[in-house]
Amino acid sequence: MIRHLKLKPFRTLPCRPLRETTAPGFHSGTVEEQTPNPTGHFGRHHLEQFCMNELEEKHRDRSYRYFNNINRLAGQFPRAHLSSTEDKVTVWCSNDYLGMSRNSTVLHAMSETLKTYGAGAGGTRNISGHNFHAISLEKTLANLHNKPSALVFSSCYVANDATLSTLGSKLPDCVIFSDSMNHASMIQGIRNSRAQKIIFKHNDLEDLESKLDSVAPHRPKIIAFESVYSMSGSIAPIEGICTLAERYGAITFLDEVHAVGMYGPSGAGIAEHLDFEFHQARQKSRIPSRSHRDVMSRVDIVSGTLGKAFGGAGGYIAATSSVVDFIRSLAPGFIFTTSLPPHVMAGAHAAVEYQRNCAAERVLQQVHTRMLKAELVAQAFPVVPNPSHIIPLLVGDAEKAKAASDLLLRKHAIYVQSINYPTVERGMERLRITPTPGHTKDLQKELIEALEGVWTELELPRLSDISQERVFFNDNAPIWTDEQLELYQK
Numbered sequence: 001m002i003r004h005l006k007l008k009p010f011r012t013l014p015c016r017p018l019r020e021t022t023a024p025g026f027h028s029g030t031v032e033e034q035t036p037n038p039t040g041h042f043g044r045h046h047l048e049q050f051c052m053n054e055l056e057e058k059h060r061d062r063s064y065r066y067f068n069n070i071n072r073l074a075g076q077f078p079r080a081h082l083s084s085t086e087d088k089v090t091v092w093c094s095n096d097y098l099g100m101s102r103n104s105t106v107l108h109a110m111s112e113t114l115k116t117y118g119a120g121a122g123g124t125r126n127i128s129g130h131n132f133h134a135i136s137l138e139k140t141l142a143n144l145h146n147k148p149s150a151l152v153f154s155s156c157y158v159a160n161d162a163t164l165s166t167l168g169s170k171l172p173d174c175v176i177f178s179d180s181m182n183h184a185s186m187i188q189g190i191r192n193s194r195a196q197k198i199i200f201k202h203n204d205l206e207d208l209e210s211k212l213d214s215v216a217p218h219r220p221k222i223i224a225f226e227s228v229y230s231m232s233g234s235i236a237p238i239e240g241i242c243t244l245a246e247r248y249g250a251i252t253f254l255d256e257v258h259a260v261g262m263y264g265p266s267g268a269g270i271a272e273h274l275d276f277e278f279h280q281a282r283q284k285s286r287i288p289s290r291s292h293r294d295v296m297s298r299v300d301i302v303s304g305t306l307g308k309a310f311g312g313a314g315g316y317i318a319a320t321s322s323v324v325d326f327i328r329s330l331a332p333g334f335i336f337t338t339s340l341p342p343h344v345m346a347g348a349h350a351a352v353e354y355q356r357n358c359a360a361e362r363v364l365q366q367v368h369t370r371m372l373k374a375e376l377v378a379q380a381f382p383v384v385p386n387p388s389h390i391i392p393l394l395v396g397d398a399e400k401a402k403a404a405s406d407l408l409l410r411k412h413a414i415y416v417q418s419i420n421y422p423t424v425e426r427g428m429e430r431l432r433i434t435p436t437p438g439h440t441k442d443l444q445k446e447l448i449e450a451l452e453g454v455w456t457e458l459e460l461p462r463l464s465d466i467s468q469e470r471v472f473f474n475d476n477a478p479i480w481t482d483e484q485l486e487l488y489q490k
Contacts, residue, residue, distance in 0.1 A: 062398030063421045070415055074102040078438045080415065089413045090443055092433050095230075097262060097389065098361040099436050100311025100351045109350035114343040121339035129339030137349045141316050144260075144268050144352060145302050146282075149324035152345065154337050156257050156305040156315025160185035161192065162333030163301065163317050164224060164253065168193025170330065171220040177211060177250070179203070179225040181232065186224050186255060202229075205240045212248040221250035227270035228258040231424050231432060233386030235479060238271055242298040254299045261309025262362050262389055263479060267355035269304065271296040276484055283356070306348040309362070310355065314340045314348055363488045364437040365389060366480045372435050372444050379448060380462045381455070384430070385476040391433040392419075393451075394466055401429040404454050412450035 058064040070091060072080040077099045078091045100106055113133070122128040134152060141150035153159040164186060168174050174195040178186065181202045190197050198215075201207040208223070215221060223245055225236050238254065245252045256269035264272030265280040272279050275294040296302075301323060306314040317327065328334060340348075355362070369389045376383050376391065384392040395401040401418035408414040416431045424430060435444075454460070 061421070062402070066402070068409065068415065068417070072096075072101075074107075077102050078436055078443075087413075089409060089415045090446070092414060092416045092435075092439070092447060093431075094434060094436070095258075095308040096311050097309045097434060097436060098311065098355070098365060099438055100261070100309065100354070100361070103311065103351065103354065105354050106311060106347045106350045110343045110347035113346035117342040119341060119343070121341045123338060124336060125339045126335065131342060133342045133345040133349070134339065137345045137352075138316070140349055140352050141304070142318050144266060144356065145272075145304075145318040146268075146296055147302070147318040147320070149321040150316050150318040151324045151328055151334065152306075152340060153315045153317075153334055154340060155307065155313070156255075156303055157185040158333045158337065159303050159315035159317050160255060161189040162331035163303065163327050164189030164222070165192035165333075166327055166331040167222060167251075167253075168195035170326075171195070171222075174220040174222065175215050176222045176224055177208060179236070181229050181234075182224060182226060183230070183255065183257070186226075186253075190224065203234060203236055205237055205244065208241065209244050209248075212244060212250060215248075217249060221245075221248065222253055223250050224253045224255075226255040226257070228256075228262075228388045228390070230258045230390065231392065231419060231430070232384055233388040233390035233392060235270060235387050238299070239274060239295050242295065245300075246298070251300045252298070253301045253303070255303050257303065257305045257315075258308060258388075258390070260304040261351075261355050262365070265359065266357075267309070267352075267359070267362065268296065269302070270479065271299055271302070273479060306351070310348055310351040312348040312351060313344055359488050361437045363480075363485055365435060366478070366485060368435040368437065368439050368444070370478065371441070372433070372439070372447070375444065375448055376451075377463070379452065380464065381451060382461055382463045382466045387477055387479045389434065391435070393431040393433065395429050395431065395460055396427055396466070398426070398429045400458055400460060401431065403458055404431060404460060407454045407457065408450055412446075412453070414447060414450050 055064070069083045070080050070089070071082070072078075072091060072094065078094065079088055080091050081088050117131075125134065138150040138152055141152070142148060151159075153162065160183070164176065168176050168190060169192075174193070175198060176190045176193065176195050177198050177200055178190055179202055180199050198211050200211050212221065223241055225241060227236055227238060228234075229236075242252055244250070254271065256271065259269035261267045263270050265276060265283045266272065268279070275296065278294055279296070301317055301319040303315065303317045306312045306316070317324065366389060369391065373383060373391055376393070382394040384394055386392075395404060395418070398418075398420040401420060405416055405418040408416055416433055418429065419432050420429045433447075455462070
């Protein structure tokens, strides 16, 4: 129903001369720079000055973000060109972990859908944005995680934010326990929920239990954590967290963003990988089993992305039908956002199905990661030990990390983005390397030679210069065992 509003007639205000004083906390500019502000309130000039001051502070503390013009080439993966198509570089830091963005099956699905259904979704899921592409994709994602239902969002940032904020705000007197290294999307969702937040030490089950035990049993509790932490490569003790959740009556919210497509027989993530043989047998039979109490079934809500190992865009959650319907019905981040275009969902669906049936790319990626990690350690580079596919090289200084990234790009045509605060703690600045199936032995050799030159020129720390307490916080044994890799290499 349209409400008719009574509008007051517009009244102009008499002009007053500009004052020489400015609003507290702002620098004054020349009269020519200022827009007349007859009310004396915060005005356009104050906004400009405020933004400039904030940006100046970002530059001062070395947290300002610089974007490089990197244009990845589908036909020459993992190569890209800069602003000029003649300037080619090798990309070593993409989250397109498996190169699925160029996969022929994915591209064909997207192309055919684009020709038939056009470029846009047409609206939110409630207004012409709901279609069989969304229905089939959500069914496939639910099956991937062995859950009754799934819900697709425009990104996994939105999925995490919307789900945690909605649950935390609606569950009465809710407490959310958050790993200290959780992603910004989860932190923002918890903040938006206005629920009580308790942070536990990274991957520390003893600290988590102590904090769970401090909260009254009747209060709803959510444990929010990730499977693979993208900046360190560490992996959560999922089984232990599930055990604590069951003991203290908590709900588990697991972010598998950097694990889906990469781990498990069907690419469902770390939770699936922890019961590798069981899920491999289930995958072959295609019959869901409820008799085995596997780790994946113990997780209440899982979130994932379609924009990393699956090579597309979008995010999702998978859970029980009632939980998914609750989020679908109440989360503003889902309700009021334009749906993903049909061709994007078709490409995502093709990528998920491809990875469910073919492990070749993720196995080769693991092989390349092992090769490169071993060589970097042998050359005394400060690799942060971890059991995952991510290779962080610790630099420990924001300015030097950026200088190393710039020098690699300018002098060696290699792109590795530096990672600075607030993505990582101050003093933990690093280069983050992510090998793919396309990073062959020759490309690995080029990278190591380039890193050697950069480390020497900038006098960056070697492994022996790094305090072990700063980085050695996780098991270094690869999550993919030799036996599991050999199954797919025969």
